[in-house]
Amino acid sequence: MQMKTLLFISSLILLPLTQATALDLALTPQMRVEALGKVDPHTHVRTDIRDYILAEAPHSRLQQRSLFQLAHDYQSAIRQIENEKIAQSWALKIIKSEFCVRYAFGESGYTEAAKLHGQMLNTHIRARIGIRLNTYLMKALPYTPAAETWKKECRFLKAGSLNGDHS
């Protein structure tokens, strides 16, 4: 009983310290607006990213959708960067969505995912958010092997038919 009381008191003391560490990257409203950028209401990603994806994969809706899914996960992680747990869960989705880019693009999927990563984190504040996402992942990243099971993470497959999408 005494030990429990001691732990409870310790947690009360340590909790504010933990929160202080988690809020190291606290953004001002202006920085948040800058980090999120102008978002396209149809695709829910930044307009510059929408244009980039359409230019990068002009002839395949499957490839476009895989990139839009990855961009959406990045955008969500950026939006939630001040909430470590939620940002971490989006960062884990990013890893799985990269598999989906590989599924859509084949061998060049690694490169396509890396190029989009560069585009998503292309400003001062976004780059720092990207570095912080890595740190969040260090605490949570379970090894995610490529396997048949990760295909269920490819949300875009549910939105459209697999066949005939390589138009």
Add this chain to the structure above:
Amino acid sequence: MNHHLRHFLNQIFTPIKIFLFIILWSLLCFHFSAHAQCRGSGTRIFYGNGMFNSASDANNSLIELEKLDVSELESSADRIHYDLALNVSESSLENILTVVEQKVDGDLSYFWNVMDALLPMPDWLVAPMMEALQSAVDNDTLEHMLAQYETALSLSEKIVLVSHSQGNFYAAEAIPTLLEKYGQTEAASLGFANVRVGDPAPPNAEFPYFTFTDDQVMDWVRALTHAPPANLETLGAGLGPELDPLGHHFIKAYLTNDESREKIRQAMVDTALATAYPCF
């Protein structure tokens, strides 16, 4: 008279015989249970990434590493596990980013493309990169890795750490710390094998390493540290989206080249087989 003497001796020695029998039986049981424990519960293969990798890139590296056939290590595949020893080097990356921001006006996608080996490294980035590469290891990262290794050891899992680039500095810090903690003098008796790739850390005869002669990052590092000399015969650098012009990337250079891929695989098997299961 003899009968009485024999009866008398039996009365004395029978309890002693029983006692000795119990002692011997206990010793045998202990021996066999210790032996069973020393069979271990499997092998855990860690990938320790360098500072040029993102978390996704590190995960991809482990996916590629898993493709290497190391089935000789264990009697069944489900005894081989894979895990990441993730090095994020947040402070080092922040410092490099500051340098890049001074040189690149606005668009920082360039920075990430260099980090992901999509673009060659510009001359002005070499010095800060090398400074960051050989900077002291980050304590939070090291502690996180040590906790992962200790968990594996506590599960009687043999560890095979494949470390790349700056990940080797973390290996060079982690292994002596664990040796001291567990009162061991050799990594092999601790249950820890280490295969070093693109290795900038000071040489250690206990661990095999592999470095290309045209690994440009290692050329830069070697000018500043006591990194071991190149020891692969073929070249690792190449042009094209799936190759690394610097000859240093774990996937695009070391796992793409036939010689280095096979030598890494063989070293993983050889060092792991020469390593004891942890039985503490």
